[in-house]
Amino acid sequence: MSSELPVNGVAPAGASSPVDLPRIEAAVREILLAVGEDPDRDGLVETPGRVARAYAEVFSGLHEDAGELLATTFDLEHDELVIVRDIDIYSTCEHHLVPFHGRAHIGYLPGPTGKVTGLSKLARLVDVYAKRPQVQERLTSQVADALVDHLDVQGVIVVVEAEHLCMSMRGVRKPGATTITSAVRGALRDPTTRAEAMALLTGGAR
Ligand SMILES: Nc1nc2c(ncn2[C@@H]2O[C@H](COP(=O)(O)OP(=O)(O)OP(=O)(O)O)[C@@H](O)[C@H]2O)c(=O)[nH]1
Numbered sequence: 123m124s125s126e127l128p129v130n131g132v133a134p135a136g137a138s139s140p141v142d143l144p145r146i147e148a149a150v151r152e153i154l155l156a157v158g159e160d161p162d163r164d165g166l167v168e169t170p171g172r173v174a175r176a177y178a179e180v181f182s183g184l185h186e187d188a189g190e191l192l193a194t195t196f197d198l199e200h201d202e203l204v205i206v207r208d209i210d211i212y213s214t215c216e217h218h219l220v221p222f223h224g225r226a227h228i229g230y231l232p233g234p235t236g237k238v239t240g241l242s243k244l245a246r247l248v249d250v251y252a253k254r255p256q257v258q259e260r261l262t263s264q265v266a267d268a269l270v271d272h273l274d275v276q277g278v279i280v281v282v283e284a285e286h287l288c289m290s291m292r293g294v295r296k297p298g299a300t301t302i303t304s305a306v307r308g309a310l311r312d313p314t315t316r317a318e319a320m321a322l323l324t325g326g327a328r
């Protein structure tokens with residue numbers, strides 16, 4: 123495969139990348155020196171370059187636009203709840219720059235025009251916001267707001283369940299603790315509809 127082709131929707135960081143790879147490399151070299159490592163030893167020589175490419179990938183959402191992503195719609199004349207559950211998320215905690223990972227569940231009620239988006243776009247939308255320095259609450263709201271702003275929807279519900287490695291591998295050291303956040307917009311704020319959507323989203327239909 124050509125190295126110019128996007129992999130999993132992520133453009134490779136190259137000459138056209140908006141990310142300043144040499145700057146990340148220099149910074150990583152400094153970090154290695156600061157923690158007492160030798161950045162010139164065999165195993166570490168290539169590390170600053172690898173980290174730069176990895177950061178370009180995990181922060182690629184900074185250069186992606188939800189409106190563009192959700193521009194492809196089609197008419198389905200479906201005005202009942204649509205739910206996509208268990209979308210894997212890998213994001214980066216903006217406080218410690220370590221990962222948080224888990225699952226997102228998205229539900230929406232299409233609006234009167236019946237214009238819906240492809241299901242894969244919902245999963246891609248999560249990545250637009252997950253692949254940035256983030257907090258889980260903002261990630262959850264941004265996904266919900268993008269669906270309200272760019273699609274014709276009567277209501278939206280987004281639930282994110284994640285484990286934060288900043289709470290597992292360091293600091294308070296509580297592996298397995300799960301943080302659950304939700305964002306509800308429009309008609310799904312109605313208590314009955316919300317309860318039904320929440321049950322479907324988080325396992326009620328399993
Ligand atoms: N609300 C929220 N908090 C987060 C998220 N990710 C990390 N945090 C928290 O951000 C807080 C940062 O706290 P600080 O006291 O400034 O940093 P710290 O000394 O490294 O804190 P500890 O993690 O408790 O060691 C911690 O309590 C983290 O658990 C998130 O997505 N949402």
Ligand SMILES: [Zn+2]
Pocket residue numbers: 215216217218219220286288289
């Ligand atoms: Zn953190």
